Amino acid sequence: MSFEPKIVSFLCNWCSYSGADLAGTSRVHYKPNVRVIRVMCSARVDPTFVVKALAEGADGVLVCGCHPGDCHYSEGNYKTMRRMPLLKRMLADFGIEEERVRLEWVSASEGTRFADIVDDMTERLRALGPSRVKTALAYDAVER
């Protein structure tokens, strides 16, 4: 069987989650590889969430928030914008490929954009192959 990546996606309630809902009401189909976790704002996404998802077997993590300047909480997405680049640098030091973690802005009217992002990320992760984090940790627990 071919490899099907599992993507955990954190969506802000006001823009991106609504955007994903809009994809639904407009019946815009996309790959079923994504599992959405709703947060009120992308700024709620503690880097720990991303790391935890990777440690527990996610092949990719997608964080989506309102477009810059359009945050429901006026500037929450700027906090996310500061957090994600450093998190990505850090993950690189742990040997985690850049494509595995992605930050995108998706507004409430961009259902199609959300679908496109999920499809694109799924394709890229398929090409990249499964994340080694979970298997490595499982291996370490038995084999030294």
Add this chain to the structure above:
Amino acid sequence: MTERRIGVYVCNCGTNIANVVDCDAVAEAAQSLPGVAVSRSYKYMCSNPGQEMIVQDIREEGLDRVVVAACSPRMHEPTFRRAAEMAGLNPYLVQMANIREQCSWVHDPGETATDKAKDLVRAAVYRAACHEPLERMAVEMCPDTLVIGGGIAGMSAALELADAGNRVYLVERTASLGGNVARVDLTAPYLDSARDMIVDRVTRVVEHPNVDVLLESELERLDGFVGNFKATLVRRSSGEAPPRQVVDVGSVVVCTGYKEFDAARVTHFGYGKLPDVITSFEFEQMLKQGRIELKDGRLPQYVAIVHCVGSRSEEFHGYCSRVCCMTALKYAHEVKSALPKAYVSDVYVDMHAFGKGCEDFYRRSAEVKTLFLMYGKGERPVVRRADPGDDCEMLLTVDEQLSGELIELPADLIILMVGMEPRDDAGQVAHLVNISQDKDGWFIESHPKLDPVATTTDGVYIAGACQSPKDIPDSVAQARAAAARILGKISRGKLEIDAMYAEVDEDLCSGCRVCNEICPYSAIEFDEEKRRSHVISALCKACGACVATCPSAAIKARHFTDAQIFAEITGVLA
């Protein structure tokens, strides 16, 4: 942790979910999850029998958590929370799994969609196990209202609220009330006078004991939350130190209207170059002065009216500005009554005559001998100076769709029906009152059909053409609807606000102050005495930015705790 008793309800949504996801299999899989006492699949969970099923199970099976796998929580979470409450269960012990909008409607039928639904249900069950009962806060509702914009919508909202006995602060940026309607002569389709309408409203507003009209003033800052806003108003006219006042209001109605499309952006009509190519608003000015004439004072023999300038075009605005078609017909009437010998031609794309009385008006316009010429959407009628010897000033070339012929139309006066667009500073206003704009810049309502005057910020309403192009009756209706929403809240006296907010555990806080700068609402205060930060819960809007930032994990986001989100992460990946 004591063993939970979780009830799982998998909604089939008729066939909406069941056609794609094997709902029975999802319910069966959920049965074996830790703490699940009951798991059922049912046709319509949101129906009365569906809700009754939950209520009954809570009572008879002693459920302490409820998971509903159905549509988006943005759709029916309130419904299922109410059902839980009816059965005596705290509403925050309900969790939804979105298996419709984010599963059955976007994936192909089969095993993968079913597997995804199982993952989402598992995550919801794990999360629900970590839910805590929460109490909503009751806060006072200030009965005063701030209305921004003194146009027809703003004045209508203000009067509705003031007549009911409440104070209204009506802030208008310019030196006079009336807005865009005050720039208009007669109105379509009944040809009644806009002036009469406006004068009556303005007089009533100005004389109303409950309305404070603040001209040449703007909202500078809005703090607080529904029922308890503090609005800083500033008077712009008076030089160095503009006088400010801070008023307490419970609600805000944004009625900032629109501005007309700048005709100079379209080059092929020669606007700004040819003297007698004018915009609809310039023509209104002429009508109000009572004399239709050319720049050199002569009377026009040929008048051409061009529709959709800036509207319904790929180049400028894709939307229809809604009022221009009927206004154009009104012009035909006014030209014909002022200059019975003039030839009027109406160059349109599609004739939109959808309002009450509009179709009749269209028919009557044909009777006043208006020549209707249809041009194609995306086509460009082109204006040029007439040749010497022609009996007109200009020639308008139209690729006429109905005849299929290229027609050169004589014209002395060309009126461009300019569309509506959001005001230049709509973005700043949106930012001030924390509402969103759509792709065109219009303010976004809470729900396009079911909640058209509320916004995503509780206590802030929108009315009139700031929401999208609108005619007078629609603007007034929306304004009064917003007022009605506010009056409903005022009459209840107290407001229940969401139990979601952040709180600091002072035993864990180190007073590092990293969170202080993070809060966009200044809801975090540092107590110098205790050297601890704390959240003013009424000001907190529950975004959770401080929670993610706190390096001590001392701040908890109620209903979005670390434990709950961790459980969800584990749940989707298990």
Add this chain to the structure above:
Amino acid sequence: MAGEKLQIALYWGAACGGCDVAVLDTNEFILDVHAAADIRLWPIAVDGKYADVEAMEDGELDLALYNGAVRNSENEHIAKLLRRKSKVLVAFGSCAHLGGIPGLANLASRDEIMNVAYLHNPSIEKGNTTLPRPESGVNGSTLTIPEFYKRVYELDDVVPVDYYVPGCPPAADRIKEVLQAVVSGGLPVPGSVVGANETALCDECPRTKNEKKVKAFHRPWQVMIDPETCLLEQGVLCAGVATRGGCGARCPSSGIPCRGCYGPLPGVVDQGAKLLSAVVSVIDSNDAEEIDRILDGLPDFTGFAYRFSAPSSLLQRSVRQ
């Protein structure tokens, strides 16, 4: 316990020896320890053989303080041995608690480490390609050395641990408190971190804290550090916000940023991720390019954020092969 002396052991795994020295830093208190306890094993200070420990009854020891990480098979073997022989096993110091400085090696693979240490190093003789192996034949007989594991583990990865005493090294006063608690039976519930505070270092740091906004980060030697105000506010990376207090804030008090050795706060599952979140939140920019430039002022942030806790973090180690 009156009349009977406590039976204790101290051991170092993958460690620098600082933790052992810290025990001696308790000065004359060590005499009280000696009066109250028989020290059955302490490789750095007293004579004692593994065989002596192996000969003990299970549970014969009252207390074993294990400092150092688990880097090789010998570390693991002794950890398991002490676990068996001791009623109470304490992970003593950052390395045993979280993996510590040796745990930074988890950001590289074993091959990379071997390459640097034994093959491509200025002090290696040209052409010498000798690598340590668990077994090697010398003059017809077999020599064994402990196996160097692929990665570093913290103590509780290999054995259950009763208490954790953080610090690199633990502060002498706190060591005293812990030992006194052992003698008086005043230890909290097993699994607890002892000898440390429940709040972050900032709570005991004397520097004044204000709202924080920075446009650039600096290394401590690049700027004149104001002695009164919070280091992070001055753009000097300090791990104090995300680190347990209890050390007495010795580093920031003397102008040196906290390095994070007391580990994550209770309720925090990943010290580095939390520190990251806090540090970026003080950046005063909404412009992606400018943010990137500011982040360039944080060289090897990963090494900083996980200086003491990589093996016990969520990711634990690099997955590079």
